[in-house]
Amino acid sequence: MPGPVIAVTMGDPSGIGPEIVVKALAHADVYAMCRPVVIGDAVRLAEAAEIVGQSPVIHVIDRPADALGTVGTIDCIDLKAVPPGHPFGQMLAASGEAAYRYIAKAAELCRTGETDAICTAPLNKEALHAAGHEFPGHTELLAHLTGTPEVSMMLVGPKLRVIHVTTHIGLVDAVAKIEPGLVERVIARGRATLVAAGMTQPRIGVCAINPHAGENGLFGHGEEAAKIVPAIEACQARGWSVEGPLPGDTLFFRAYRGDFDLVVAMYHDQGHIPIKVMGLEAGVNITVGLPVIRTSVDHGTAFDIAGRGIADEGSMIEALRQAAELAVRR
Numbered sequence: 110m111p112g113p114v115i116a117v118t119m120g121d122p123s124g125i126g127p128e129i130v131v132k133a134l135a136h137a138d139v140y141a142m143c144r145p146v147v148i149g150d151a152v153r154l155a156e157a158a159e160i161v162g163q164s165p166v167i168h169v170i171d172r173p174a175d176a177l178g179t180v181g182t183i184d185c186i187d188l189k190a191v192p193p194g195h196p197f198g199q200m201l202a203a204s205g206e207a208a209y210r211y212i213a214k215a216a217e218l219c220r221t222g223e224t225d226a227i228c229t230a231p232l233n234k235e236a237l238h239a240a241g242h243e244f245p246g247h248t249e250l251l252a253h254l255t256g257t258p259e260v261s262m263m264l265v266g267p268k269l270r271v272i273h274v275t276t277h278i279g280l281v282d283a284v285a286k287i288e289p290g291l292v293e294r295v296i297a298r299g300r301a302t303l304v305a306a307g308m309t310q311p312r313i314g315v316c317a318i319n320p321h322a323g324e325n326g327l328f329g330h331g332e333e334a335a336k337i338v339p340a341i342e343a344c345q346a347r348g349w350s351v352e353g354p355l356p357g358d359t360l361f362f363r364a365y366r367g368d369f370d371l372v373v374a375m376y377h378d379q380g381h382i383p384i385k386v387m388g389l390e391a392g393v394n395i396t397v398g399l400p401v402i403r404t405s406v407d408h409g410t411a412f413d414i415a416g417r418g419i420a421d422e423g424s425m426i427e428a429l430r431q432a433a434e435l436a437v438r439r
Contacts, residue, residue, distance in 0.1 A: 111144055111178065112140075112141070112142055112143040112144055112433055112437075113143050113144070113225035113226060113432075113433050113436035113437060114143070114144045114146060114173050114176070114223070114224045114225050114226075115143045115144065115145050115146065115224065115225065115226050115227070115228050115429060115432050115433060115436070116146055116148050116173070116214075116215040116218050116219060116224040116226070116227045116228070117130060117134075117145045117146065117147045117148065117149075117228050117229075117230070117429070118147075118148050118149065118208075118211040118212050118215050118227065118228070118229045118230060119147060119148065119149025119150065119153065119154070119207075119208075119211055119230055120208055120211070120229060120230030120231045120232050120410065121204045121205065121207070121208045121230075121231065121232045121233045121236055121410045122149070122150060122153050122190070122191045122195055122204050122207050122208070123195065123196055123197055123198060123199050123200070123201055123204040123233075123236070123410070123412065123415060124197075124198075124204075124230075124231055124232075124233060124409070124410025124411060124412060124415050125230075125231070125410060125411045125414065125415045125420035126230030126231055126232075126410065127149070127153050127154055127156070127157035127230075128157045128160060128161055128415070128416075128418060128420045128422075129230060129406065129420050129421070129422040129424075129425045130147055130149070130154070130157070130183075130230055130425065131154060131157045131158045131161055131163060131165065131183065132161055132163075132420070132422035132425075133422040133425040133426045133429060134147075134165070134183050135163055135165065135180075135181075136422075136426060137180045138426075139426060139429055140178060140179065140180050142429065142430055142433040142434075143429060143432070143433040143436075144173075144176055144178040144184075145178075145183075145184070145228075145429065146170070146173045146176050146184045146185070146186060146224065147183055147184065147185040147186070148185075148186050148188065148211045148212075148214050148215045148218070149185060149186075149187070149188065149190075149211055150185075150187060150188060150189060150190055150191055150207070151167045151169050151185045151187040151189075152189075152191075152192075152193050153191060153195065154167050154183055154185060155167050156193070156194075158183075160416060160417070160418040161418040162418065165181055165182060165183045166181060166182045166183070167183050167185055168182050168183065168184050168185065169185055169186075169187045170184050170185065170186060171186070172186075172223065173186070173218060173223045173224050174223065186214065186218075188207070188210050188211065188214060190203075190206065190207035190210050190211070191203060191204065191207050197412075197415040197416030198412045198413070198415040198416055199412065200233055200235050200236050200239070200412065201236055201239070202236060202239035202240045202241075203240070204233065204236045205232070205233065205235075205236030205237040205238070205239050205240035205242065206240035206241075206242075208232040208233070208236065208237060209232075209237060209240060209242045209250070212227075212229065212232070212247065212250060212251065212254070213254060215227045215229075216251060216254040216255060216401065219401040219402075220255065220400075220401065225402065225436040226401070226402035226403065226404070226432040226433070226435060226436040227251075227401060227402065227403040227404075227432070228403075228404050228405065228425075228428050228429050228432045229247055229403065229404075229405040229406070229428075230405075230406060230425065231405070231406055231408060231409050231410045231411075232246070232247060232410065233409070233410045233412075234246055234277075237250075245276070245277030245278075246276075246277055247394075247396070247403070247405060248260055248262050248276065248277075248394075248396050249277070251396055251399055251401075251403055252396075252398075252399065255399055255400050255401060257398060257399055257400065259294065259398060260298075260396055260397060260398035260399055261273060261274075261295050261298050261299065261396075261397045261398055262276050262380075262394060262395075262396065262397070263299060263302065263394070263395045263396075263397045264380060264381065264384040264392055264393070264394055264395075264407060265392065265393045265394075265395060265431065266384045266387045266392050266393075267387065268365050268367075268387070269361070269364055269365055269372070269383060269384060269387065270299075270303075270364075270370065270371045270372065271371070271372045271373075271374050271380040271381075271383065271384055272295055272296075272298070272299035272371060272372070272373055272374070272380075272397065273295070273373075273374050273375075273376070273377065273380045274287055274291060274292055274295045274373065274374065274375050274376070275287060275375065275376050275377065276376075276377050277377065278377075280376060280378075283375065283376040283377070284318060284332065284375075284376075287318065287332070287336045287337070287375055288336055289335075289336060289337070289338075289339040289340040289343070290340070291340075292315070292336065292337055292340035292341075292373070293339075293340035293343050293344060295373060296313060296315065296340065296341075296344050296349075296351060296373055297344070298397045298398050299311075299313065299371050299373065299397060300313060300344075300349060300371070301397075302395070302397050303370055303371060305435075305438055306434075306435075306438060307438075308370060310349075310350050311350065311370040311371055312350045312352075312368070312369045312370045312371070313344075313349070313350060313351045313352070313369060313370065313371045313372075313373060314351075314352050314353055314355055314360045314363065314364055314368070314369040314371070314372050314373070315337060315340075315341055315351060315352065315353030315354050315355065315372075315373040316353065316354065316355060316356075316357045316360055316372060316373060316374050316375050316379055316380075317333050317337065317353070317354035317355060317356055317357065317375070318332045318333060318336070318337070318354075318375050318376075319332060319333065320356065320358075321356050322353075322354050322355060322356045323354075333354045337353065337354045337375075338354065341353050341354070352369075353373070357374070357379050360372055361383040365383075384407065385407070392406075392407030392408075392424060392427075393405070393406070393407055393424065393427050393428045393431045394406070394407045394428070395431060395435075402432055402435045402436055403432075404428040404429075404431045404432040404435070405428055406424040406425050406428050407424055408424055
C-alpha cells in the first residue's frame with residue numbers, strides 16, 4: 110500500500126539541502142515509509158547528485174499525484190527558483206527567496222490535501238531576511254503561512270524529546286516573554302502530540318529558568334514561582350503527569366535515562382544543547398501546533414561544507430520517518 114505523500118523542501122539551495130535530499134532519497138527504506146516529492150529545483154538536484162556521485166532520474170512533475178515514488182527516481186515539483194551553476198556555500202538573497210518559495214509551495218500543497226506532511230531541509234535565516242522575509246526560521250514562517258497564531262518547536266532524539274517555551278529570541282527577551290499561560294499552552298501542545306503518538310499518560314518534566322531551580326528564591330528574582338509554577342499546577346489539576354520546575358542540569362539526565370517522556374525547555378539553548386550533544390544526524394525538529402505536519406533536520410545549511418558531497422543525510426532520513434509516522438497516525 111502506498112505510504113503518505115511527503116513534500117520535501119530543498120532548503121537553501123546554496124547550503125547542503127540539495128545534497129542531503131539526494132542522498133536520503135537514494136535509500137530504499139525511505140520509499141517503504143512514504144512517497145517523497147521534492148519541492149525545489151530540478152537542475153539543482155541534478156547538480157547535487159553529480160556532487161555526491163549519484164545518478165538518479167530527476168522526474169519533473171506538476172502535481173504530487175503524478176509522482177512515481179520509486180527508488181532511483183526523484184520526483185520534483187520544479188519551481189526554477191535558481192539558475193544552473195548557482196553558487197554553493199554563500200549567503201545570497203536569491204537563495205533565501207528560493208527557500209521561501211519552496212516552503213510556501215509545500216504549505217499550499219499540504220493545505221489542499223495533495224500532500225500529507227512537510228519535511229524541510231535547512232534554510233539560512235540571514236538569506237531569508239536578505240530576501241525580505243523577516244522570519245526567525247521555518248517554525249515562525251510556517252505559522253504565518255498557515256495562519257497559526259502560536260506554535261512550538263519540539264526536538265526529538267533517540268532517547269530524548271524536548272519542547273521549547275521560547276526559541277529564536279535573546280535570553281533576556283526569553284525570560285521576559287515566559288509567563289504561566291504560555292508555559293501551560295506549550296505543555297498542552299507537547300502532551301497532545303505524545304498522546305496522538307500513542308502515549309496515554311506522558312510523563313513531562315519542566316525546566317526551571319535559574320540554576321538549581323532558583324534555590325527557593327536565592328537565585329534570580331522569583332521567576333520559577335511567578336512564571337512556571339502556576340502553569341504546572343494548572344496542568345496537574347487536569348490530571349496530567351507534570352513535574353517541575355526542575356534544574357536543567359539534572360532534568361535532562363533523568364529524561365535520558367527514561368524518567369520522563371518529554372522535557373519542557375524555557376529557552377533555545379537550554380533545549381537544543383542536550384539534543385545536539387547526542388549527534389546532529391540523530392535529531393529531528395517537529396513543529397507542534399500547526400494544522401499541517403512538519404518535520405525537519407536538526408542542523409543548519411553548513412555553508413562551510415556545501416557543494417563538497419560530504420554532508421550526512423541521517424537527520425533527513427529520520428525526519429522523513431517521523432513525518433511519515435505522524436501522517437499515518439493522523
